[in-house]
Amino acid sequence: MKRQCGFTIIEIVATLLVSSILAVGIIGYIGDAVEGFATSGNRNKLATSGRVVVDRLAMELHNAVPNSIRITAAQPAGDQCLEFIPFVGATNYVDPPFTGPGGTEFEVIDFNPVLTAASPAGLQAVIYPINTQALYDGGSPGPRSLVDEIEDTGGADGKVTVRLDASHRFSRRSPVARIYVAEQPVSFCLVGNRLFRYENYGFQSTQCTPSTPACLPTTAPDRKLISLSIDNASLAAYDIIPATLRRNAIVSMEFNFTEQGDEVRLKHEVLMRNVP
Incomplete structure (x- = not known):
């Protein structure tokens, strides 16, 4: 009788076991790579969004009347307003x-x-x-x-x-x-996780906030949404560093952008160049 060739049960089981171990390792490696790519893309998106926000604020602040900038106190949830006269x-x-x-x-x-x-x-x-x-x-x-x-x-x-x-x-x-x-004053207010720009509400002796009755606009076009996904709990979005004999005043900004568990915190300072 001719000798028959094939695999024994032990060989098949061993092959399947080794293949499974390799497959788990490869899948885990690919999964980590995909997750890392997605996380990197998400953080890049947050950073880009944040840079657009701070660049816009900086651009508008450069056209602010000297000594017209004022801010409200930061709330525990992060709500805060910055106001100036362009x-x-x-x-x-x-x-x-x-x-x-x-x-x-x-x-x-x-x-x-x-x-x-x-x-x-x-x-x-x-x-x-x-x-x-x-x-x-x-x-x-x-x-x-x-x-x-x-x-x-x-x-x-x-x-x-x-x-x-x-x-x-x-x-x-x-x-x-x-x-x-x-022109009339404008305000940039952080409300919850959203940043809004307000205009055409006139001059107010006491600075307005979104919770002030009949003060800031509540609808477009005088209220515009600037950014989403901001979590500034326990942070101050705005701070004013007073002028000294050697430099003008500085407006400091800090925003914590978050989405899908990722966070990007941006800090930016704007030197006020205009003088009375």
Whole structure:
């Protein structure tokens, strides 16, 4: 009889056992690699999202009227608001009213780039804003007045005329004769895990928060969602480092972005370059 060739039961079992061990190792290796790739992608997405947020905040803060930045106290859940007054133009003034009952019209050096505004302009003329509370309170005398019109009467005198909405006296002269033309305040508020931008709510003597009744807008377009997935529990999103004799004020920001168990914490500081 011819001898038959094949595998014994022991050989088959041993082969299956070795193959299973190898398969488990390979699957685990592939699983770890896939998980690592997914985690890396998720963290990159969080970092990119965070960088967009801090870059936008930094860009807008660079156009803030000096000494207009104020923040609320950080809540245990991380809720906090930052508010400032953005300006659309700056130049040097010629003859604004600083004495007596004030006035309604004065001249400034041409804006660069050109800035004019028809009546009602809805803008604010700001001169030497060294007191944040006085800047938001308004009133005459004071550092801020509502502008009715900015008109370039032509000619080669290099000046434009600023007309105010009502008679006003500015409280102090700027050492560098600087005047800012500003818009209404804006706020960036962290509410839960979301960051919102608020605008067109006017000047408020006491800083508004989303929980302040009838203060900040509650719907678009005056409330815009900037970012999701922020967990700032026990963290302060904003802090102001006061100016010293050697540098201007600094706004410090810290956001903790989280998603699917991954966290990316970003810290950023913005040096305020504008001066009164």
